[in-house]
Amino acid sequence: MGEINIKKLACELNLSAATVSRALRDSHEISSETKARVLEMAKKLNYEPNPFASNLRGQKSKTIAVIVPEIANNFFSLAINGIEDVARKLDYHVLIYQTHESSEIETSFLMRLLSGRVDGILISLACETVDKEHIKKVSDQLPVVFFDRVHDDIEGMKIATDxxxxxxxxxxxxxxxxxxxxxxxxxxxxxxxxxxxxxxxxxxxxxxxxxxxxxxxxxxxxxxxxxxxxxxxxxxxxxxxxxxxxxxxxxxxxxxxxxxxxxxxxxxxxxxxxxxxxxxxxxxxxxxxxxxPAFEIGVEAAGILFKIFNKRWYEPNETIILKSNxxxxxxxxxxx
Amino acid sequence: MGEINIKKLACELNLSAATVSRALRDSHEISSETKARVLEMAKKLNYEPNPFASNLRGQKSKTIAVIVPEIANNFFSLAINGIEDVARKLDYHVLIYQTHESSEIETSFLMRLLSGRVDGILISLACETVDKEHIKKVSDQLPVVFFDRVHDDIEGMKIATDxxxxxxxxxxxxxxxxxxxxxxxxxxxxxxxxxxxxxxxxxxxxxxxxxxxxxxxxxxxxxxxxxxxxxxxxxxxxxxxxxxxxxxxxxxxxxxxxxxxxxxxxxxxxxxxxxxxxxxxxxxxxxxxxxxPAFEIGVEAAGILFKIFNKRWYEPNETIILKSNxxxxxxxxxxx
DNA sequence: TTTATTTACGTAAACGTTTACGGAATAATA
DNA sequence: TATTATTCCGTAAACGTTTACGTAAATAAA
CATH class of the missing domain: 3.40.50.2300 (Response regulator)
Structure with a gap:
């Protein structure tokens, strides 16, 4: 419970919450002196915007989900490493879920993610027979990128190896x-x-x-x-x-x-x-x-997802193949 | 963007949002017929409550953070495995961050987590000289459990090995x-x-x-x-x-x-x-x-954190030692 | 001087929940 | 019958942001 919020911060500065918000987001509508004052005070009071309020208002979560069969597997942990690296640089948060190769668990995670908790999903499918229905439902609503464990019958962006x-x-x-x-x-x-x-x-x-x-x-x-x-x-x-x-x-x-x-x-x-x-x-x-190239697969998959976010990616159903060694x-x- | 929200769901049922919310949370104030109707319609429309709205209102995120030096390390990935297992059973979400042994990155993550994004933190410290100051600041505001990579000079709950x-x-x-x-x-x-x-x-x-x-x-x-x-x-x-x-x-x-x-x-x-x-x-x-016992360390650390959440843990500064083999x-x- | 433009900020609504409060209908009690 | 309790549901406020809109003051253009 961060005790400090934008209203208290605004109060402290004799400004409105709107001005503070704009100052923090470096809006052109705010004078540079005010911006400086706000930044200083925010730093001093250790203010961090409440992500739930922001996300609720903005309908963006700055969070992605990674669904893998197992974390404790050298390939997947390297891939997650790559994903986390990209996410960190863009100030995104990474939620991890493991299916233990159960498509039932997989489906349950996917359904839960329909809530808007994440902006996109990176998934490496479980071995169990795939539930195409549910995956389709999710990828209709959210950007989904499949990596390594992919399925030809499921449409979507895929990162795989040769x-x-x-x-x-x-x-x-x-x-x-x-x-x-x-x-x-x-x-x-x-x-x-x-x-x-x-x-x-x-x-x-x-x-x-x-x-x-x-x-x-x-x-x-x-x-x-x-x-x-x-x-x-x-x-x-x-x-x-x-x-x-x-x-x-x-x-x-x-x-x-x-x-x-x-x-x-x-x-x-x-x-x-x-x-x-x-x-x-x-x-x-x-x-x-x-x-x-596990790490690279993670980097690539995350990269594509972020490109989709930024509307810099237009191929809905392409498979990118990286070379194994x-x-x-x-x-x-x-x-x- | 889950197109369906509680208002639309309520509208569909000719009920108020309040009633739907209560029905979904199995409140005693709602008749069992109504509950059944709501549950059915919610399932049919694939309704998932928006977590940001819930979290904002309830000041709870159902999310924990795990901060480790590296994911792609057999010990840590096993520990995360254990953590994820416990979290899944309790319907909690797990955010992963890696510090690459940099206390600067570690501090930056910790500060960002002061926003209320997570209900608690599990951390295995980076090797670099520890920034006691910042860690203290965080653990004053949030439940923090240290595991494996611990530091005697930092107060808090710790899970370590012998x-x-x-x-x-x-x-x-x-x-x-x-x-x-x-x-x-x-x-x-x-x-x-x-x-x-x-x-x-x-x-x-x-x-x-x-x-x-x-x-x-x-x-x-x-x-x-x-x-x-x-x-x-x-x-x-x-x-x-x-x-x-x-x-x-x-x-x-x-x-x-x-x-x-x-x-x-x-x-x-x-x-x-x-x-x-x-x-x-x-x-x-x-x-x-x-x-x-990497997996067990993860399970134990997560378990303690959840006990703290439920006020079933009162030792603020204990170290639990698990045996190595x-x-x-x-x-x-x-x-x- | 008058009018238009720009600058810098405030007001208030909205995001989707949850819950305190209230109230109508029904059941129980006197 | 009159009163009280119980059941079931609706209204509205609140969580902390962001942003469309409005506006006063300062500046520029006429």
Whole structure:
């Protein structure tokens, strides 16, 4: 409860609230002496305008919402970092919500945000089947920018990475280093993000005349224990010599599974994984990763949102693609 | 701009705005039939009360602020995760701010929050020398809970971990595994958090009758390049056989430095580091860490804040200590 | 001098809620 | 029946801003 408000401030200065308000907003209608007096007093009394009154009056909140599946994930926290950086420079506030991959929670957040609490939304969709209906309802009323976890069937501005190409190139990299049987750890398959990665994998297989073997595609399970079992089973049964993991959570269990199965990475099995694992460099062996420009995605997404605010953006339904980076490390080193 | 507001909703129902408002808030003054009608229509029209009007009228924002040095840090993102979890259950909103360790930015955020935008603040202090003045000013007006990065000289509610004991025990663990010359990578030394870790280290040395050698304490530099150089120098010159790193950012360079100096971890040098490195398990060799209960710290801090809101907390100046967990891994394995 | 323009400020309404107060209708009590 | 209590709802004020409108004084133009 900031005890000081614009009326008291005005009273203190023998001015009207209107004049004070205008002075603080540097209006041309106010003389420079008065402005100086007001500024000084405002500083002295530590006056901060009540944002609710301003927002109510102005129908602007200077606040944006970021909705992500998880905060405690290197990719998302880097993206939020980028978003916060842009927001801070523009004196915007950032509300954070995490869905834990539940579209029910996601929808509930979105509905709550219809209240006008935020001027716009940045969202990375949950994996669960998307509720197009509700998202449409929100994006009809508010600027929404989708980032990374996007869905082709949902119209809107999107910032994504070159999922198809990066997956394709990753497979090529495996092939070039001698892989003949490449498995794919499937996730995000309810989203375009996941589909494009899968398609890149499939097309690269085709290009290399590799058989199209469904058994080599492992769909992620309900929890990490199940995932570990599935992966171990995949490696033991199918004996792939290369694995492309579509998310980092599925790459880590590969290390453990190989250890248990007495397989050597990269000699017996080469591994590539999406995306922004913090210390891929220091894993044993260091892990070849497809690095997404997470921070930049956040910056870009926030940038587009602010352009929309300022009517400096007119493409309602464009997808901006940023390039991922294949960082080659020991886990895919060719056998010499 | 939610086009629908309480007046239109009332109009649609042939009721007054007051009645609708009361019905939505389940007031006893409203008949159950009317309540049902209102609820139904509100749902149908997707009505969400304008939060700014409510907040302005009620002087409550249902929003809390979280100020941290960095979001993209495993410890902080886990803590935020915990905070968000608690907030969501109570229908609170969470604003995120990062200071990038700058007390100037920190102060600026704090001052801006005096506007009443939030009902309370959770803060983990920046390393830079703390501006006690401004923090005092804020905590006089708003409930503030400090977590992890705390400062003894600043009064208030604090959630921290057993920094002294965990450092002491870490040194003991090194000694038990044969270390005779243990270095310390110093950081956070402007905060109590850092001081206690250092003190734990020093006292453990004393307990073991190890000499008190200032050269074994390396203060972190301005950036990661400098840190790497300092660490390499420390290892090369002082030839410690054990290192305790007070933050994870200083532990990673040890791996690189040892690689370059052809030293083997843990044979030639044993390493322990704070705190929540994501994949310490998979490093080469796996890293012994002092794991802080990051998520729980977030939950606890948020819980206290909400208790303060509900006047269910009366200790203005208490420190709650959560236990860290020393997770022993290969980097401190004894020579056999 | 008279009139138009500019400057600098005040008045009051509006933003969308919530709630104190009041009041009419109904039910309970005397 | 007369009085009181209860139930249910409406009126209007208030929260702290911002801004359209008005206006008095000073200045410029005629």
């Amino acid at each position: 999922d198809y190409e990066s997956a394709y190139n990753a497979v090529q990299h495996l092939v070039e280093n001698g892989c003949k049987k490449i498995a794919y750890l499937l996730a995000l398959n309810t989203l375009s993000t996941g589909n494009k990665r899968l398609q890149g994998y499939l097309d690269a297989l085709k290009y290399n005349n590799f058989p199209d073997d469904k058994n080599l595609i492992m769909e992620s399970g309900a929890n990490s224990d199940e995932n570990y079992a599935l992966i171990k089973n995949l490696i033991a049964e199918q004996k792939p010599d290369g694995i492309l993991s579509s998310i980092e959570d599925l790459a880590m269990p590969c290390y453990y599974a190989c250890k248990e199965l007495k397989l050597n990475i990269p000699r017996d099995l080469k591994l590539i994984s999406y995306s922004n694992l913090a210390h891929a460099e220091l894993l044993n062996p260091s892990l070849t990763t497809i690095n997404q 294949l960082i080659k490390r020991e886990s895919t080193r060719g056998n010499v | 920094d002294y004991e965990s450092a002491y025990n870490a040194v003991q663990h090194l000694v038990e595994n044969g270390c005779k010359k243990i270095a310390y990578l110093l950081a956070l030394n402007t905060l109590s958090t850092g001081n206690k870790r250092l003190q734990g280290y020093l006292d453990a040395l004393k307990y073991n009758n190890f000499p008190d050698d200032k050269n074994l304490i390396m203060e972190s530099g301005a950036n990661s390049d400098e840190n790497y150089a300092l660490i390499k120098n420390l290892i090369a010159e002082q030839k410690p056989d054990g290192i305790l790193s007070s933050i994870e950012d200083l532990a990673m360079p040890c791996y690189y430095a040892c690689k370059e100096l052809k030293l083997n971890i843990p044979r030639d040098l044993k390493l322990i580091s704070y705190s929540n490195l994501a994949h310490a398990e998979l490093l080469n060799p796996s890293l012994t860490t002092i794991n802080q 020393l997770i022993k891994r290969e980097s401190t394995r004894g020579n056999v």
